[in-house]
Amino acid sequence: MAHRINGGARMMNYTPLKETCEALEVACNNEQDWETIEQLVECVLEDMVRFNKWLAEKS
Known part of the structure; x- marks a missing residue:
């Protein structure tokens, strides 16, 4: 999923x-601990919210 969003x-x-x-993607490929992966998933979700706001401002 991260690859497609990327x-x-x-x-x-x-x-x-x-x-x-x-x-x-790197964390998953390197089999990082779940805590690190969960934190990165949260960061992706937060960045997606900011991305949607950014898109709305551009249109």
Whole structure:
């Protein structure tokens, strides 16, 4: 899921969400502990809210 969100963030050139998704992908690929992954998921969700606000401002 993070990979697909990352692709959308890249297409829209929204760096904060892109970077957070990349960090989550790396954490999952490196089999980080669940606490780290859960924190990154929360960060992705927060960045998605900011991304939606950013999109609304652009239109």
